[in-house]
Each structure stands twice: as C-alpha cells, then as structure tokens.
Amino acid sequence: MRAPKRVSIIxxxxxxxxxxxxxxxxxxxxPTYHILDRLDIMSGVNSPIHPELxxxxxxxxxxxxxxVDTLSTRLSWRDYxxxxxxxxxxxxxxxxxxxxxxxxxxxxxxxxxxxPAHFFEVNTKDFTMRVNPMFNFHIAQQKDDPExxxxxxxxxxxxxxxxxxxxxxxxxxxxxxxxxxxxxxRVEMYNAIPYAGNYKTYSPRIxxxxxxxxxxxxxxxxxxxxTKHVGVQLGHGKHFIGNGYRSVFxxxxxxxxxxxxxxxxxxxxxxxxxxxxLSALGANNSGGPNLRxxxxxxxxxxxxxxxxxxxxxxxFEATVFNRSEQFELQYLNPVILYRTVEGMIGSxxxxxxxxxxxxxxxxxxxxYSQFLLDExxxxxxxxxxxxxxxxxxxxxxxxxxxxxxxxxxxxxIQMEYNTVRxxxxxxxxxxxSYTHYNQPLAHPLLSNFKEFIGQVRYQPVPRLILSARYIxxxxxxNTLTENWGADPLISNRNxxxxxxxxxxxxxxxxxxxxxxxxxxxxxxxxxxxFKLLFRNKNxxxxxxxxxxxxxxxxxxxxxWNGNPDF
Numbered sequence: 266m267r268a269p270k271r272v273s274i275i276x277x278x279x280x281x282x283x284x285x286x287x288x289x290x291x292x293x294x295x296p297t298y299h300i301l302d303r304l305d306i307m308s309g310v311n312s313p314i315h316p317e318l319x320x321x322x323x324x325x326x327x328x329x330x331x332x333v334d335t336l337s338t339r340l341s342w343r344d345y346x347x348x349x350x351x352x353x354x355x356x357x358x359x360x361x362x363x364x365x366x367x368x369x370x371x372x373x374x375x376x377x378x379x380x381p382a383h384f385f386e387v388n389t390k391d392f393t394m395r396v397n398p399m400f401n402f403h404i405a406q407q408k409d410d411p412e413x414x415x416x417x418x419x420x421x422x423x424x425x426x427x428x429x430x431x432x433x434x435x436x437x438x439x440x441x442x443x444x445x446x447x448x449x450x451r452v453e454m455y456n457a458i459p460y461a462g463n464y465k466t467y468s469p470r471i472x473x474x475x476x477x478x479x480x481x482x483x484x485x486x487x488x489x490x491x492t493k494h495v496g497v498q499l500g501h502g503k504h505f506i507g508n509g510y511r512s513v514f515x516x517x518x519x520x521x522x523x524x525x526x527x528x529x530x531x532x533x534x535x536x537x538x539x540x541x542x543l544s545a546l547g548a549n550n551s552g553g554p555n556l557r558x559x560x561x562x563x564x565x566x567x568x569x570x571x572x573x574x575x576x577x578x579x580x581f582e583a584t585v586f587n588r589s590e591q592f593e594l595q596y597l598n599p600v601i602l603y604r605t606v607e608g609m610i611g612s613x614x615x616x617x618x619x620x621x622x623x624x625x626x627x628x629x630x631x632x633y634s635q636f637l638l639d640e641x642x643x644x645x646x647x648x649x650x651x652x653x654x655x656x657x658x659x660x661x662x663x664x665x666x667x668x669x670x671x672x673x674x675x676x677x678i679q680m681e682y683n684t685v686r687x688x689x690x691x692x693x694x695x696x697x698s699y700t701h702y703n704q705p706l707a708h709p710l711l712s713n714f715k716e717f718i719g720q721v722r723y724q725p726v727p728r729l730i731l732s733a734r735y736i737x738x739x740x741x742x743n744t745l746t747e748n749w750g751a752d753p754l755i756s757n758r759n760x761x762x763x764x765x766x767x768x769x770x771x772x773x774x775x776x777x778x779x780x781x782x783x784x785x786x787x788x789x790x791x792x793x794x795f796k797l798l799f800r801n802k803n804x805x806x807x808x809x810x811x812x813x814x815x816x817x818x819x820x821x822x823x824x825w826n827g828n829p830d831f
Contacts, residue, residue, distance in 0.1 A: 438824075630666065
C-alpha cells in the first residue's frame with residue numbers, strides 16, 4: 266500500500282543521499298530488473314539508473330522505488346506490489362526500512378526470517394549483513410528420451426556493508442545436471458557448460474541417468490566508494506551491457522571471470538571501465554588436468570549519456586589481448602581510446618567499438634538498439650569487386666518494449682532483432698577472439714546469423730508470472746573443413762574466401778524455439794516453476810537436424826538462471 270504522505274516526503278528528501286551510497290548488486294535475471302524497466306518507462310519519475318549497465322546497485326533500486334512511491338501518480342495496485350517486493354528485497358538499503366518493509370519480529374525461533382526476504386540478517390550502525398539459502402530443483406521429461414533431465418543446485422548467498430563505505434557479496438552454488446539433448450550437444454562441442462564453465466561427467470544413481478554433469482558456480486566481490494561519484498569493485502563475476510534480451514556488446518552467457526570495475530556517475534553520465542582476466546581455452550581442452558589454462562585479457566569502456574530523462578545514448582569499446590599471460594598496463598588508462606594505444610605499442614590486439622541508444626515514449630514504449638563494429642572497409646561498399654569483404658565484421662540489434670500492452674495492466678511485450686556478420690568477434694590469433702572459456706562474450710549464437718525474438722509476459726496477480734517466448738534464427742554454420750565465419754574460436758586466417766561473404770553463408774539452418782513458463786511465488790523469492798520448451802533445428806545437412814520437446818517443473822529459491830535459448 267502507498268506510504269502516507271508524511272512518510273513519502275521524508276523519503277523523497279532522503280533520496281539524493283541514497284543514490285550516492287554504495288551497495289552490492291542485484292543478481293542478473295532477478296525480478297527487480299523487469300520491475301525497474303517497467304517503472305522507468307511508465308512512471309514519469311526520473312531514474313538514477315542507467316539501465317544499459319547491469320548489474321544494478323541495490324541502493325539505486327531501493328532509492329528509485331522510494332521516489333516512484335513518492336512521486337508517481339500512474340501506479341496500479343500491481344505496481345505497488347512490485348514496489349513492496351523491492352522494499353522487502355533491499356530493506357538494508359532504505360534509511361528507515363520500517364516505514365516501507367514488512368517485518369515479523371518473532372520470525373523463526375526469533376532469529377531467522379524476521380523479514381520476509383532474508384533468512385538471517387544483522388543490522389548495526391557500522392555493519393549490515395544478509396544471508397540467504399539458494400537452491401534450484403528441477404526435473405523434466407524429454408520426448409523420445411527414456412531418461413529424465415534434471416537440475417540440482419544448492420548454495421549460499423552472503424552480502425553486507427561495513428562503515429557505509431565498503432560492501433561485499435559472495436555466493437557459491439554446487440550443481441549437478443542432465444540437460445536437454447541440444448544443450449548436451451553444445452557442451453560436448455565447446456567443452457563448457459553454458460552460463461557456467463568447467464565440469465566433470467558423472468552417472469548418478471538417483472535419478473538413474475547417463476550424460477550428467479557436475480559443476481560449480483561462484484560469484485564474489487568487494488567494493489568501496491572512492492569518492493562521492495566514483496566506485497571501485499574487485500571480484501569474480503559477470504556483467505551485461507544493453508537493454509535487450511540479448512547483447513551484442515557484453516552478455517553473461519560465458520563463464521565467470523576475475524575483474525576490476527570502475528564506475529563514475531556524475532551529472533547525466535555513467536562511465537564504466539571493466540578489466541577482466543579470461544580463459545583462452547576450457548579446462549577440458551587445455552592439454553591436461555594439471556596444466557594451467559592459457560590466459561588472455563579484455564579491457565572495456567562504456568559511456569552512457571542521458572540526453573533527457575527518456576533518451577540516452579552510449580559508446581562502447583573493448584580490446585582483447587594476450588601478452589604471455591601478463592596484462593598490458595597501457596590498457597589500464599580508463600579514458601583513452603584503445604585504437605590510440607594500439608598505435609603507440611604496435612599491438613596485434615582485437616579492438617571492437619560500439620554505439621547504442623534508448624528512447625522511452627508515451628509512457629508505454631521503449632525503443633533500443635546496439636551497433637558493434639569489429640572491422641570495416643569503406644571501399645567495399647562502393648567497389649563491386651570488393652563487395653562482401655570478409656573483414657566487414659559488425660553486428661547490430663533493434664528492439665521494442667511495450668508495457669501494459671493494449672491497456673492490460675502488467676501485460677508486457679518485447680520484440681527484438683539481432684544479426685551478426687560472418688567472422689565478427691574473431692581474430693587471426695584465436696586467443697584474441699572475443700570469447701571466454703570457449704564461449705562467446707556477446708551473443709550465444711556466436712556469429713553468422715539473423716535472429717528474431719518475440720516475448721510476452723503477463724502478471725495477472727503479483728505472485729504469478731506467465732511468459733512465452735518465440736525465437737527464430739537463420740544460421741550459417743561451418744563445415745568440418747571450412748570456416749564460413751560461424752565460430753569466433755577459429756582463426757579468421759582460415760576463411761573460405763575474401764569477398765562475396767553474406768550473413769548465413771556456409772551450411773544454412775533454421776532454428777525455431779518456443780518456451781512457455783509459469784512461476785508462482787510461494788514465499789518471497791521461493792518459486793514453483795512449470796516449463797514447456799519446443800525446439801526444432803532444420804539444417805541443409807540432415808545429420809545436424811535436431812528436434813526437442815521438453816516438459817518440466819521445479820522449485821527454486823534465490824536462483825536466477827538464464828534460459829538456454831540457443
């Protein structure tokens with residue numbers, strides 16, 4: 266329910282102070298992202314968050330929720346339920362949480378769950394901490410497969426702050442799984458678990474299945490506020506840049522990585538620099554179990570400028586390099602253009618640049634786009650003899666979000682188109698490809714494809730989320746002996762031809778995927794899930810055809826896995 270006017274005014278006065286504080290981030294794919302996206306489009310309240318840069322700080326999410334509760338006149342009862350979810354989930358980030366957040370002072374044994382969102386919490390003047398269990402138990406039946414697929418994940422999440430200046434976050438999740446056939450095929454092809462990384466195979470007795478995997482996932486970082494507007498993080502985790510279902514800049518599809526991140530937020534700007542240590546190969550193909558995986562590095566900058574509260578543009582650049590497993594110190598300069606560094610040191614590194622834009626309009630719609638340039642030759646556009654030059658490597662995205670579609674509260678529609686030219690993200694040195702642990706740093710389909718995504722999400726009551734997504738992709742795949750530009754892990758020196766290259770060349774294939782999901786929140790962040798998935802790959806090479814039908818259900822708590830939509 267909306268806070269009393271007196272409470273709202275006090276909270277609004279506190280809002281600027283909240284925004285300058287530092288806090289841990291909201292895990293990617295958590296419900297808060299969709300809620301904040303909706304509020305930014307429809308509430309009419311200016312958001313301090315630059316939504317292109319994920320993950321969001323909890324302090325920003327809580328502060329913005331307070332401001333929306335205070336200022337917006339466009340909220341429905343479902344929107345207030347969304348705000349209550351954010352208040353409860355981030356009660357440590359609100360100056361007087363008792364005004365907004367629900368409490369149960371008796372809790373469980375008067376110690377646990379004294380607030381709905383947190384198993385155990387500490388609140389003192391100089392130290393706060395939240396501890397929560399994590400689990401995901403899911404089981405499914407695949408058509409024409411006598412063995413079940415399953416996901417068995419257990420973990421623990423801990424976050425907190427010290428002296429209102431230093432914050433920390435850590436989680437570790439132990440996982441065992443047997444995947445659908447197309448995911449298993451991907452694991453065997455690239456020696457990596459999608460959205461994760463290293464694994465070992467095993468044969469469980471319960472359930473009695475083959476082709477199962479055992480793997481761990483972990484996130485950990487510490488951060489502090491260097492100045493009022495500058496924050497620093499050091500840790501191990503993932504990032505996402507963009508407004509879409511996909512990103513052609515940086516996504517969370519690949520493995521976790523060690524990173525140093527700098528954030529500068531001043532006026533209408535948010536500037537972020539990320540320096541990461543990556544794995545050039547996977548553990549299962551690095552030469553042996555006791556050999557260190559070859560390392561490479563990426564340095565990336567992203568500048569977002571909010572021209573108006575509803576219109577924003579951004580610039581992105583990244584470079585991938587390997588220097589006998591040591592970082593190129595000149596790339597630590599957080600503001601210089603990387604092409605300038607390349608010229609100064611004569612490097613053979615892989616540099617990418619990009620541009621994106623976002624426009625919210627009519628309190629219902631958002632248009633967004635990304636364009637990334639890996640390499641380009643202008644003369645190939647005007648000289649017929651150079652048409653289709655292999656080095657014209659670029660990708661782009663265009664999308665539209667429509668919230669409260671057709672006047673139906675919490676009916677949200679998203680449509681998106683992505684295309685990536687052949688050989689994009691690749692390099693003549695495969696260690697310099699835009700990849701990590703044999704997985705793409707951007708789009709999960711890698712390169713040489715066109716893709717359409719349509720997604721519908723409806724929330725008839727606050728605890729029930731119904732969603733459907735349809736994805737159609739036109740792929741061009743490599744043959745066993747020819748590199749048509751579909752896999753950035755392969756050196757582009759081995760290309761088939763220099764000119765006449767088109768998106769979808771090689772072995773054409775069409776991929777159709779339909780996913781239907783229903784999730785009921787039994788308790789805060791405790792969900793019962795029901796899933797249907799239909800996937801059909803139809804290739805010109807009949808041996809690559811694969812049809813998958815899957816139905817499953819499960820129970821999860823504080824877990825936010827990405828869908829294996831590839």
